[in-house]
Amino acid sequence: MTTTSASYILTLSCPDRTGIVHAVSGFLFERGANIEEAAQYNDHATGLFFMRVRFASVDDHATLQAQLTPFAEGFQMRWSLHATAEPxxxxxxxxxxxxxxxxxxxxxxxxxxxxxxxxxxxxxxxxxxxxxxxxxxxxxxxxxxxxxxxxxxxxxxxxxxxxxxxxxxxxxxxxxxxxxxxxxxxxxxxxxxxxxxxxxxxxxxxxxxxxxxxxxxxxxxxxxxxxxxxxxxxxxxxxxxxxxxxxxxxxxxxxxxxxxxxxxxxxxxxxxxxxxxxxxxxxx
The missing domain is CATH 3.40.50.170 (Formyl transferase, N-terminal domain)
Structure with missing residues (x-):
């Protein structure tokens, strides 16, 4: 049997520091997700980091939400996760x-x-x-x-x-x-x-x-x-x-x-x- 993947968009902002992109991509890689689109921005005036990632995953929305919560806390992230199939x-x-x-x-x-x-x-x-x-x-x-x-x-x-x-x-x-x-x-x-x-x-x-x-x-x-x-x-x-x-x-x-x-x-x-x-x- 093949497992159908769904597409999601993760957006986040947090205090800027080294390793955020690596950590986010690593988090997704460890769960077998495939990154389809990614962009980030460092605001040097405010010291904030912003990122948007679109990825495909076999996990459902609730599972990803639960796993993202403790991960995001370590970076003081404000974040949201959305399924692209839902207008x-x-x-x-x-x-x-x-x-x-x-x-x-x-x-x-x-x-x-x-x-x-x-x-x-x-x-x-x-x-x-x-x-x-x-x-x-x-x-x-x-x-x-x-x-x-x-x-x-x-x-x-x-x-x-x-x-x-x-x-x-x-x-x-x-x-x-x-x-x-x-x-x-x-x-x-x-x-x-x-x-x-x-x-x-x-x-x-x-x-x-x-x-x-x-x-x-x-x-x-x-x-x-x-x-x-x-x-x-x-x-x-x-x-x-x-x-x-x-x-x-x-x-x-x-x-x-x-x-x-x-x-x-x-x-x-x-x-x-x-x-x-x-x-x-x-x-x-």
Missing amino acids: MRTVIMVSKEGHCLNDLLFRWKSGLLPVDIRAIVSNHRDFYQLAASYNVPFHHIPVTGATKAQAEARAHEVIQGENAELVVLARYMQILSDDLCRKLSGRAINIHHSFLPSFKGAKPYYQAHDRGVKLIGATAHYVTADLDEGPIIEQDVARADHSKTVEDLTAMGRDTESQVLARAVKWHSEHRVLLNGHKTVIFK
Whole structure:
């Protein structure tokens, strides 16, 4: 009989020291695992070491978890282990701008994103038909100043009910409370329609037009309690000139936003993004 192997991704960070790569590869070798992809980074400014390893193993997830725990303790590692066969359970939140939502749904159904979109949450009804066309449950949760706390509680129930590993704010134009930001720490990605740190907050295209910028951009970042200041995952720009109106900039920006958000979601769902304080390490 032949034993079928499964593919896993191990990510880790720890204080830097000699021999970490040797120890990790040796750990996997001793268990008959085959390394398929590996990358590492030493941050000399912080003294931290980061690593991502994809490997094949005949051991199941639980067995590897149990064996990795004491090994990791010896290096003070923060680590996680993921089976590549399991797409990341994802909930998307959106308001009235649907270009990023539409792009993510298409990429998902086309097999271009290793996610499993379990639900869409919106404070408007605009995209319930789009959700239905992809057979994704749509949750309309209106938000007002008076009902914000209840609305967030309901949204969090949806996220928990779907056991979501990732929440994507695909132009969800509501500021999340500090409490919900903490609950979603490290697993919520927002797309902001400017090249941060420029033009934070509302209506960045209006701010950009007022300043006569020659480049407009988009930034995908992790959500934190500090508005538009979370660790940046991906950015891109498009050129502009004096002839462009606010409407022109907005239309141009939609494509950039969609592409930037899709790349960020892909890298996160492939476990290529590791947090490094208020920055990120990305193994592309």
